[in-house]
Amino acid sequence: MSIRILLADDHKIVRMGLRTLLKSQQGMEVIAEAQDGRGTLQKVKEYLPDIVVMDIGMPELNGIETTRIITSEFSHVKVIALSMHSDRRFVARMLEAGASGYLLKDCAFEELVHAIKAVYNNQLYLSPDITGIVIGDYLRQLSSRTPLAPFNPLTPREREVLQPLTEGKTTKQIAALLHVSAKTIETHRSQIMEKLNLHSVAELTKYAIREGITTLDI
Amino acid sequence: MSIRILLADDHKIVRMGLRTLLKSQQGMEVIAEAQDGRGTLQKVKEYLPDIVVMDIGMPELNGIETTRIITSEFSHVKVIALSMHSDRRFVARMLEAGASGYLLKDCAFEELVHAIKAVYNNQLYLSPDITGIVIGDYLRQLSSRTPLAPFNPLTPREREVLQPLTEGKTTKQIAALLHVSAKTIETHRSQIMEKLNLHSVAELTKYAIREGITTLDI
DNA sequence: GTTTAAAATCAGGAAATTCCCTATTATGTT
DNA sequence: AACATAATAGGGAATTTCCTGATTTTAAAC
Secondary structure, rough: EEEEEEEEEEOOOHHHHHHHHHOOOOOEEEEEEEHHHHHHHHHHHOOOOOEEEEOOOOOOOOOHHHHHHHHHOOOOOEEEEEEEOHHHHHHHHHHHHHOOOEEEOOOHHHHHHHHHHHHOOOOOOHHHHHHHHHHHHHHHHHHOOOOOOOOOOOOOHHHHHHHHOOOOOOOOHHHHHOOOOHHHHHHHHHHHHHHHOOOOOHHHHHHHHHOOOOOOOO | OOEEEEEEOOEEEEEEEEHHHHHOOEEEEEEEOOHHHHHHHHHHHHOOEEEEEOOOOOOOOHHHHHHHHHHHOOOOOOEEEEOOOOHHHHHOOOHHHOEEEEOOOOOHHHHHHHHHHHHHOOOOOHHHHHHHHHHHHHHHHHHHHOOOOOOOOOOHHHHHHHHHHOOOOOOOHHHHHHOOOOOHHHHHHHHHHHHHHOOOOOHHHHHHHHHOOOOOOO
């Protein structure tokens, strides 16, 4: 009896590629495909696959929420996330939602096969890059003894600093704006960078846009 | 003699899937792969493929700039864009950069095969969805007589600098990437800022996102 | 085929900013 | 009371940016 797999990815050509790749594997079978979160839920209900290989960035219902529903309602269906993002917040959310594996799309195909086998045998599997992130967060939690809040790691004040920073204001201007010393803003900035593990204004800006802290307007 | 294809996509597993799919096709051969814009240029120089199947969203040097360089330096090498975006601006830029085809990743594999054959025979190929956009813009231009892409003030080299800058790279790193002095990058940067009248990395990043020079991913 | 303009390259040195380390003072929390 | 977190800030080294100026290559125009 081969491992029954459901592919969930919004790009048809990616699904087709994965399906073809997996066809060459002994003991694995792609029994269905879905192109969005809701479709995935339906197919899971219909086919009860062993494993769902799931893209995170899907329309309608994203991979994280879909995973949350699957793992709570169908406890024997395992989910492997196949993501473009190595962002710790995606990893944390996906694992917290109950995924059994997390792979980057940049991984080798062999790694996917390996992950599928591992997860089928009730193990967890992470991409090597991802493992580093998870261990890092784990250690941080150990040392701080407070759970990492993956959703909102910044304090209100840090957000207040981040917004003008990602709107092109200089440290000095922000200091004037908030009526504190420029040194204080510097400290906030490095604290923000440390927390998010982003070390450039460009990356902070992208983060802030995605989090709704600033907008694309200039 | 089969059609010699170069695959350019930053996700290994996607390349692997496409390679496997294309292997089943008579008269087509994937002769090389690349995972970023600069790598693509090298491989093009090395292998002189008939066709480059190119993802748009690649780090360091994006698919559009890469296409621009390829089509200007290697006029017999054709480029087919394989993109997630049906955004008109991407389509317009890609075609303007000299691409011979534009497909959505959501397309069927058969469509890619079809596109490759068409482009190899010196035709152009667009996804059906994309055709609608192009015709729409064309009609709009006819009626308004105002060009859609309102005057891109940056030179190709400046865009080459802007992309890594808005991906969080330091001036030094960009200099290494482009094999020029850091002083040169500084000059480009201030030239960019001058032209756009934007004087912070945050604002440049937003501009670059809107212009498709970089993406929101970190 | 010269003139002209734009693009791409680089440097020196002053000015400004960031980075790293350290530290103090609320403010809650257990 | 004890403890962690948040918010504040300074000193000084290291780095980056800014301004001015200059050469070379490429492309277009005439």
